[in-house]
Amino acid sequence: MLQRVSRSRLAVPSIRLRRLPVHLTVLVIAAIWLIPVVGLTVSSFRPALSVATTGWWKSFALPGDYTLENYSNALDNNGLGLSLFNSLAATVPATVLTVTVAAAAAYGLACMKFRFRNSVLLLTVGLLIVPIQITLVPLLKIFNSLGLTGSFLGLWLAHLGYSLPFGIYLLHKFFSQLPRDLFEAAAMDGASATQVFFQIVLPVSRPALASLAIFEFVWNWNDLLTALIFLGGFREVAPMTVTVSNMVASRGNGWEVLTAAAVLSMVVPMAMFIAMQKHFVRGMLAGSTTG
């Protein structure tokens, strides 16, 4: 049995020569990935006419071609402030709910044996493919009869339903890779299933839970159609996606404001991602067992 030694980061091998191609590859990919966002951000500071006639890179050569009017238009009486909190109210509980229910289900499917285990798992995988659009009308009928439409609770449940298959699938993969001796040790100590879940499985699976949390948060944050259907698009409850899309006129013109609004609405998910980074540290199994 391998001795597990505590480490907090992967020790980089001291073969420094070989690191140049690594740096190069990584930097090139990062640069390519950043260009569209840089283009967007620069454009958000330019007036509409400039955006229509010259490329964003030209703006660096033209002094004073910048303006804050896109941002002031975006922030001006569009209720963007309230919609930020509406988005949070729509997203955070849905994320917490999904991670909780998915983690419990994945735990049962990965760490316990029971007759329908494989069938439930396959059902989950199969349901990944169900397109949201076809579920809208049947679900709306159910929600209407339960009085859930137009409420945040209804939206959370809708998000939960749509996100569970992936959540269970992802967490199941991680949980099933946990070493068996963790569980054997716990069983010897007489721990109950719930205790194992809360005290062993969850803490050790932080990277997986963090990944799921990030994905759910971002997907729910950027959702438009589900919110429109189950919650509604009027000012008091509209999340940022609805408010942002309303800044563009009905035929799609006036989209310079969209650039500013898009930049603003990126900030929250990015903050979430960076906050979650500390959960991606390697060697999470440190010190949990002895040989």
Add this chain to the structure above:
Amino acid sequence: MKIPNSTVALIALSLMLTACSSTTTTAPDEGEDAAPSAVAAAEKAALAAAGGEELGGTVSMLGVLGGAELDDFEDVIAPFERATGVKVQYEGSRDFGAVLQTRIDGGNPPDVVATPGLGQIADLADEGEVIDLRGVIGDDALTTNFSDSLIETGSRDGKVFGIFNTVDVGGLIWYDPKFYDGPTEPASWDELQTWAQSNVEEGETPWCLGLESGAASGWPAADFIDTILLRQAGPEFHEQWWRGEVPWTAPEVKEAFETYGELAQPDKVYGGTTTVLSTNFAEAAGPMFKDPPGCYLHQQATFMGGIITDTNPKLVPGEDLDFFAAPDFNTEFAGIQSISGEVVSMFVQNEQSEALVKYLATAEAASLVAATGRWLSPNKNSEPDAYENIFLQRASETLQKSSGTYTLGNSLMPQELVEAFWKGSLEYVQDPSQLDTILATLDKTRQETY
């Protein structure tokens, strides 16, 4: 406890957003404001529409407006809200069709809708989902405020499914007076085309054109082909066409497409065909104002004036930008104009929604619509001088001078056929030799949808 940086950032962001934005619905208007007397009159009319009492409560309204358009519409609604205490909860969505359909099927339709797509509402009226506004507004109010043809357009089987709220005039040709040297009141389409041809021979491209528009790409071409068909083949044929009673392969339809093709030829449009297909309609007129201009004429409806001046605030209407109505295509049907616009329809009948619809049908509300400087009012009593915006004034004059105004066919067709029409227009511009195939496909769709 150390507060993570991300939380600090989040708090800072939210404080900034809340401080900078307001959550009220009335907008500080950059555009034109209605005279206080007009607003007061509208408030009185609103109260009357509500039966003289402050109803309170809410009305849910689904529409397509966004951005500055929505701000302007809220100016029209604000007096109603103040006078009756009814809160209008407007939801704008460009997925309007999908959202409306889902809500109706799912069992929670919006109280009121406003949309340019009459065809979809007409279909829903056939299914019995729409309230007959004749019963709500009353015959008297209808005939006092709206012309017969507008009432007729918004009716199916005698029941009024929608009343017009805003009107745009189509088939206008925009130009820059500083650079354009062709006829500004051409007697016929052929005369205009002769000038265009001479322009080509000088090595230039006369027409600015842009057909890209996201999911609706192709609609500018479809709109003008529609207008051409109306004015070339006559209103009767036009009506048969959008009702699906004549095939798309009919010679009149083909001729309309080909007339449009005279405009859209690769050597006549700025940048050639690829540019036309790639350029967003809102930016298509841009080359007109460059020095030297890339093109001279741009065909588009009344709202284009507002779009151009929004992008290019330095332009002075009248000096740098003006329009003339498209000339006649057929002397038999001289002076006809095509219009489009939004209709208001009701799905749920209650005190608040009735009051709102009655209010929107009044002349006072219509004058507020005119005052926004963005739309023409549908009210038949509106005079051109009610418009401060010079483009709308001229458009209103054009309408008054016309020998007949008819709604564009493609707002009345079933949505599926409309989208096929848009796509077909794109394909035609891309490859005019395919016209027969395109028309055959469109006709197949017609047979399936009616």
Add this chain to the structure above:
Amino acid sequence: MIAERIGLVLLAVSATVVIAWAYLLFGNRLISRLPRRLNRRVMPWLFVAPAVFVIGCLLVFPAISTVVLSLFNKDGSSFVGMQNYTDMLSNEITQGALRNTVLWVIALPSLAALLGLLVAVLAERVRYGTLVKATLFLPIAISPVAAGVIWTFMYDYQPPITEQTGTMNALVTLVPDTEPIAWLISQATNNWALIAAMLWTQAGFAMVIFSAALGSVPVELHEAARLDGASEWHVFRRITLPLLIPTVVVVMTAMTVIALKTFDIVYVMTNGNYGTDVIATVMYKELFTARDNGTAGAVATLLMLAVLPVIFVNIRQFRLENKEA
């Protein structure tokens, strides 16, 4: 109003946590009172039942009703059997959409997984790794609609005589005597242009999953191998990669499903014009534009069937795991 929302969030989150904790704790206690055999049979359901209940109501039921509807006509009034399927499959547009979807399913998952894995592994080796991962993740933080707008702008086309406003064409015209390309219109490039835009938004997703997976690979295995003189590539190929196979299956499954369901990017950028239709756009048009529930149901059913190969791969994977357990 804002205070209400904050209150709502705090209430909902704490309620969820408390209820979940209480449910699992007391449920466990209750079930452990049962005789041994029943205890073992019922206990897993304590954890699995809530999820099964939710997906049963919210997903299974609509999915089944969709398949049923596909056997009826436009508004569900008369039974037509397989006619919707035959009509749909003989339609040229649908055939084009199917071809495109196949292209998406082949290209998107493989490219995304490759890029994601590459960055996840390499970013660990550099000190600014978190920043690099953040740049890949950034597109996910952008809504699909906004991403569509960004890339429509990237692909902007201006006539050859004027200066280009789109980034891609600006790069292309740097090469002397080259004309700008109408990326979204030309049939040679448009599908790939859309796939590239989607890849931009999805590679970060693959990267995050691989990153998390790498976090559970024990480092001592690497150390031992390196001490034995193995090269980096060797370490990766022989040790890391085999351990990552289950994750690769997860990523490929998820990406294949995403490729099959792709809608927003295509809808916003081209709406399926110029031969870029995919299954999801066809389904959307049938459902909301043509209001044909039967055909839309048939397209959706076809889409759901298309995931069968993916299910089979996962079955194999589960069996392998069951053997190891």
